[in-house]
Amino acid sequence: MATRTVVIISGSGSNLQALIDRAEEIGIEICGVISNREDAYGLQRAQRAGIATALVDHRQFDSRESFDATLAETIDGMQAELVILAGFMRILTPEFTRRYEGRMLNIHPSLLPKYRGLHTHKRALEAGEQWHGATIHFVTEELDGGANIIQAPVAINSSDSEETLAARVHGVEHRIYPLAAQWFAEGRLRLQEGRAYLDGAPLPTEGYQYHD
Template sequence: MTRPGDVAGRDGAAPLPVAVLISGDGSNLQALIDAQQAGELPIDIRVVVSNRGDAFGLTRAERAGIQTRVLSHREFPTRSAYDAALALLLGGFEPGLVVLAGFMRILTPELVASFHGRMLNIHPSLLPRYPGLHTHQRALDAGDTEHGATVHFVTDELDGGPGLLQARVPVLPGDDAERLAARVLAQEHRIYPLAVHWFATGRLCLGADGQAMLDGAPLTAPVQIDAVAPTPADRAG
């Protein structure tokens, strides 16, 4: 199904079918929806799936006319059982790409294998630094002068798949985790649609050897976006 504002995908083909997984607010989902509706992103978000029925991202999807599904992990006895049901649900929408946008679940190898090379995640740190949770506080505790976000392919290793794109932001005097998180999140909204665009237009793929490829060449390190200059609000503290 093509919506107004969709643009052509690979080699002029129909927009790439996408499924998005969320657990919460869904601001990165909103960035993708906005880019799709503006005609800047050649995708068709077919479904948004959440493991939480109260996730605000579901409301964002519904407002955009996108189908939603809730699959609660609490209704399954094991992680494997949940992921098997999730793979079946996603498969019914035939996504060419699965986008994790704040999906707070550790995925089983079986689920990752079901969408090998077709699953992206965004993580709020400059991987390989600070995989897992509480990344902003960890960066502050370490005295880092720079922080950021990374888009990567999903593999069996938690936050360990090949990095594709990074945005860097300064850590400012007086920062706390909340202020730093907001600065990073603004950059996530820039780089996630860009990485999805690369994939949807055929520029980006995961090679047979597990290495990311961009424009036919091995991507040996994530593409870097320079640190963003502090805004007046940042300086004001």
């Protein structure tokens, strides 16, 4: 049976679309898409695909804890086995991350642990880096600090702007997120004692290195 998967978004949902397009092939069933923003274009992507959607607007809550509690209730109501954060722009509480530890994934536009947080493309360019990229990791209490699963390096060109670099990083994101979801659905991927394991063997701390 396909792994019941909930995707949580805040914006356009391009990674969501990559997962929708390959869901059957990789063995997941996207049983719901949740957004904290009513104007998130990803909600329209989900609706066009016939996927249930829910809005949990963070502005309607007086604390991060109460927002996270309602978000968790919504996820659990969809009977999710896997939770995927795809451009979800909220910092989650430790209680929430512990609830889904080992079955919640995130994507970050840098080669973690470099450039945690925001504005990663700008920061990589300003630092004169030769390589940038994207990382899939397990979500833990530490922001962008959970065990790395997959990294996809992207070479930085001397002519790159934030926009051109971001476009190439998005391209690899759309390939590695479905791969990580597939590994989880097949029972090959797990989190154990803070380390990501694939097929029973620990992955390198930087994660599996993906190359086109």
